[in-house]
Amino acid sequence: MLQLNQVFLTFNEGTMDEKKALQDVHLDLKRGDFLTIIGSNGAGKSTLMNIISGSLVPDTGNVLIDGSPVTHLQEYKRAQLIGRVFQDPMAGTAPSMTIEENLAMAWSRNKKRGLKPGVSKKRKELFKEHLESLNLGLEDRLTAKVGLLSGGERQALSLLMATFTEPKILLLDEHTAALDPSRAELITSLTAEIVDKFQLTTLMVTHNMQQALDLGNRLIMMDKGQIIFDVDETEKQNLTIEKLLNEFQRIRGEKMASDKAVLG
Amino acid sequence: MFISIFGAFESGIIYALMALGVYLSFRVLDFPDLTVDGSFVTGAATAAILIMNGQSPFVATIAAVIAGFLAGCITGILHTKGKINPLLSGILMMIALYSINLRIMGQSNIPLLGKTTIFTSITSAWENANLSAPFNSVVSALGIPGTPKTWAILFFSLIITLIIKFITDYFLKTEMGLAIRATGDNEKMIRSFSANTDILIIIGLGISNAFVALSGAMIAQHGGFADVGMGIGMIIIGLASVIIGEALFGTKTIARTTLAVIGGAVIYRIVVSLALRVDFLETGDMKLITAVIVIAALVTPKILDSQRERRRRLRKKAEVELAALEEGEKRNAAT
Numbered sequence: 386m387l388q389l390n391q392v393f394l395t396f397n398e399g400t401m402d403e404k405k406a407l408q409d410v411h412l413d414l415k416r417g418d419f420l421t422i423i424g425s426n427g428a429g430k431s432t433l434m435n436i437i438s439g440s441l442v443p444d445t446g447n448v449l450i451d452g453s454p455v456t457h458l459q460e461y462k463r464a465q466l467i468g469r470v471f472q473d474p475m476a477g478t479a480p481s482m483t484i485e486e487n488l489a490m491a492w493s494r495n496k497k498r499g500l501k502p503g504v505s506k507k508r509k510e511l512f513k514e515h516l517e518s519l520n521l522g523l524e525d526r527l528t529a530k531v532g533l534l535s536g537g538e539r540q541a542l543s544l545l546m547a548t549f550t551e552p553k554i555l556l557l558d559e560h561t562a563a564l565d566p567s568r569a570e571l572i573t574s575l576t577a578e579i580v581d582k583f584q585l586t587t588l589m590v591t592h593n594m595q596q597a598l599d600l601g602n603r604l605i606m607m608d609k610g611q612i613i614f615d616v617d618e619t620e621k622q623n624l625t626i627e628k629l630l631n632e633f634q635r636i637r638g639e640k641m642a643s644d645k646a647v648l649g
Numbered sequence: 650m651f652i653s654i655f656g657a658f659e660s661g662i663i664y665a666l667m668a669l670g671v672y673l674s675f676r677v678l679d680f681p682d683l684t685v686d687g688s689f690v691t692g693a694a695t696a697a698i699l700i701m702n703g704q705s706p707f708v709a710t711i712a713a714v715i716a717g718f719l720a721g722c723i724t725g726i727l728h729t730k731g732k733i734n735p736l737l738s739g740i741l742m743m744i745a746l747y748s749i750n751l752r753i754m755g756q757s758n759i760p761l762l763g764k765t766t767i768f769t770s771i772t773s774a775w776e777n778a779n780l781s782a783p784f785n786s787v788v789s790a791l792g793i794p795g796t797p798k799t800w801a802i803l804f805f806s807l808i809i810t811l812i813i814k815f816i817t818d819y820f821l822k823t824e825m826g827l828a829i830r831a832t833g834d835n836e837k838m839i840r841s842f843s844a845n846t847d848i849l850i851i852i853g854l855g856i857s858n859a860f861v862a863l864s865g866a867m868i869a870q871h872g873g874f875a876d877v878g879m880g881i882g883m884i885i886i887g888l889a890s891v892i893i894g895e896a897l898f899g900t901k902t903i904a905r906t907t908l909a910v911i912g913g914a915v916i917y918r919i920v921v922s923l924a925l926r927v928d929f930l931e932t933g934d935m936k937l938i939t940a941v942i943v944i945a946a947l948v949t950p951k952i953l954d955s956q957r958e959r960r961r962r963l964r965k966k967a968e969v970e971l972a973a974l975e976e977g978e979k980r981n982a983a984t
């Protein structure tokens with residue numbers, strides 16, 4: 386479904402600010418896989434998401450979706466296949482437009498945008514049904530400007546907009562990080578529900594280890610631009626935060642030791 | 650007095666088309682497009698030269714619209730493909746258009762007096778049917794001195810402007826229109842929903858300048874000439890109309906806002922014509938008057954807001970003090 390081969394990306398190569406953001410990243414997801422991604426700040430998680438979405442182009446290596454290479458396919462074209470929710474609740478919606486207009490734009494993701502009215506009667510009904518599944522009462526506020534919604538409501542809407550056209554891949558980059566704990570909880574459970582409902586192939590970045598363990602069937606840990614730990618479905622079931630941290634320390638230690646060995 | 654306000658109303662309705670174009674670029678696309686000064690003249694020049702060479706005025710006007718559309722598209726291409734900043738793209742196009750407009754016209758001024766324009770045929774049909782008479786009798790019945798030559802131009806322009814307004818309202822609610830609005834609102838978001846924002850910006854600016862050129866073509870036919878300098882400061886007039894209209898009539902919905910923009914264009918014209926009646930002001934002061942009107946339109950709402958806020962705070966303070974006083978009295982009474 387989604388494949389990354391030997392992806393390298395360096396920012397500001399050859400300058401003082403050189404940053405190896407991704408180094409030899411391999412990834413292979415099957416249809417319906419739900420991958421959670423953890424790792425410290427600057428590990429390259431967002432960069433990985435941006436490579437998949439097409440916001441960034443790797444220096445070398447390639448990205449394949451359903452077996453066909455998309456490495457150099459422009460972001461907006463790739464977006465037909467990929468739904469995204471950003472960390473910033475402001476980022477995923479158009480604030481000065483109404484809820485129904487936002488949904489209409491999302492609904493056109495994989496269709497040609499023509500001169501038909503964006504919000505038809507039929508679509509309104511459909512949007513209402515989908516909004517009802519969020520249980521936030523948004524179905525009664527179709528004509529409210531999205532800028533008036535709270536962060537949590539907006540993020541729920543973004544999630545719906547990113548998913549209800551059933552994209553091949555869903556990218557979630559710390560999409561609950563800007564919310565208070567109870568709202569974050571709500572969005573997390575909505576995420577699990579929606580991903581399950583549409584059987585979406587999903588990648589989710591989170592700093593919440595418990596969340597990373599609870600959700601999904603695969604987990605990777607990133608550090609300094611590399612995937613240092615890759616857990617499959619069966620291993621993941623009996624993983625705990627403690628084991629995860631220990632594993633991190635162990636790998637880090639090994640790595641440091643090997644770095645030392647190389648450096649003499 | 651009535652005649653000059655009538656004239657201002659008439660031309661205001663035509664300039665409103667230009668203002669709608671400015672609304673599309675500045676407000677909807679959030680793109681400060683200065684192409685307008687040039688594309689207005691491009692519209693006037695294209696229509697004028699075609700009419701002078703004996704083309705039908707309707708064909709000439711449509712050609713003007715197409716020319717304006719192309720000019721806007723080029724500004725869009727400069728910005729999206731050439732990665733030039735919006736302001737600079739517009740200025741570059743405006744400068745380039747100055748020369749292009751001269752080329753189109755072949756001279757710096759084309760008189761259209763005595764030529765058949767979109768207005769002449771309609772006016773003669775209208776007057777033959779004697780349709781102005783009822784309006785004139787209403788005006789005289791109200792005791793207003795002076796009657797305009799014809800009402801045909803006013804009504805014809807009003808119909809054109811309203812048609813364009815309704816088309817705009819409809820368009821901004823279509824799938825493509827929604828995507829164009831979102832491009833101005835949150836470009837990253839709409840791109841993540843697979844919209845080609847480059848194309849949308851190019852199309853949006855094309856439509857915007859098509860409206861501007863239509864306005865220019867009609868103003869040339871209305872005024873009886875096209876001049877290479879007639880677009881100077883047009884962008885400010887357009888902005889003034891948008892700002893005045895939005896401030897006075899509100900922006901609750903799109904239909905309301907486009908109506909407000911038309912209203913703003915008319916009011917701007919009326920204010921200018923009234924200002925020009927003041928003795929010490931002359932035609933050369935137009936641009937200065939425009940600048941003052943825009944500044945007033947920008948600053949007044951803010952001043953009103955802060956005054957309202959200050960009054961609210963004072964009231965709040967008084968309430969709190971009163972409550973404290975009453976509290977104190979109650980305590981005194983108790984002891």
Ligand SMILES: Nc1ncnc2c1ncn2[C@@H]1O[C@H](COP(=O)(O)OP(=O)(O)OP(=O)(O)O)[C@@H](O)[C@H]1O
Pocket residue numbers: 396397404405406424425426427428429430431432433
């Ligand atoms: N556009 C850029 N130009 C230069 N350096 C960048 C750019 N984007 C990211 N980086 C650098 O690349 C590294 C990886 O960044 P990235 O945003 O992928 O980290 P992350 O794992 O998402 O971290 P966080 O948990 O803080 O979001 C960081 O050191 C960052 O400073």
Ligand SMILES: [Mg+2]
Pocket residue numbers: 430431432558
């Ligand atoms: Mg990040």
